Amino acid sequence: MTSKKELIYKGALKAFSQHEFSETTMDYIAEVSSVAKGTLYYYFKTKEELFLYVLEKGIDTLIQEVDQVIQSPLPRDEMLVKLLKVHLKFFAEKTELCQLLMSKFWGTHTMQGEVQKLIHRYFSKMEGFYTELQQEGYISATANIRTLASSLFGMVMFTALREIELGHEVYTKEIKASLIMLCNGVLKAEQITPFPHHLSLEE
Template identity: 35%
Template sequence: MNKTKRSIFEAAIKVISQSGYNGATMDDIAISAGVAKGTLYYHFKSKEEIFKYVISEGVNVLIEEMNDVTQQESNPIDKLMALCKSQLRMVYRNKDLFKVIMSQLWGEELRQQELREIIKLYIMQIERYLKEAMEAGLLKKGETTFMAYTFFGALCSGAVYEIINEDQKEIDEIIENITTYILKGIQA
């Protein structure tokens, strides 16, 4: 990503997270990016195109980081733990991107449907690690697709908890609690 596109990417995340998709304007994004409106339109023809770029690049970064940290582990449970830690830390570092993604998951607009498809690719990566753990006998057998969505939901819940209570708990404590609850349950 070149310097100008990086500026637009970061500005779009900031503006959309603050104003919402409908409230964000091309003018606001250009001003925040420090570029002329013509430069913005040179790179992106519409706010919709910017949004798609932000989401696809943002989720690609999540998937790349997930792959990097999980490749360092051989045990499938350790891969899942590393995935949790990595993703929650990334959300912590990129709260505005997380807000943009979460705010646009629902709805029937084309951008929202496309976002769900991109998130689905991410969840399929989680499912792959769950299958590995099941095949290794480290997790009980179950419906891996639903488990992957549940796992993703728990990560999102942990991120929301961290955003709301950011000064009350250390991120490592939150990560430890989430991974324990996901992998070992909450039953006594």
């Protein structure tokens, strides 16, 4: 049975992804979540607190999926391809979170710092991993790691968001192959096969 807090999370995610923060009321979130207003306030005292909870839970889920790949025994070439596919599949399956992350409206001005802290946790993880690969010679020494992490994240998420808004399937063989091809420029040819043809794009 779905818990009340999980119902609130799903309802709030839907509400925040479809409307500006300033226009999303706790009354509306309670309605979308199918819980009483008193129940909503029992778990979350303010709209800001709920917004940060929704964002944190979504980012933590992505970090967990990234960690599973990074901690796996996969060879580096397979690991890089797997990470791209994990990101694309994550946004393909969590369309509302994708829309929320891409929203221009990050809540009130006083929450900007808290939101940035949450997002930084993800980028800190990815930048640490890309730095290791650069030190090992798998990524070009001329690549700026922060720019690389930001660009790859944005490339995948914008791709997913546009396909979602057009009503198209996101997690396709063609899109996966195209994203991998676009990433070839950061890889060192002598260390890694830019597009490992032996890897399945069907997963």
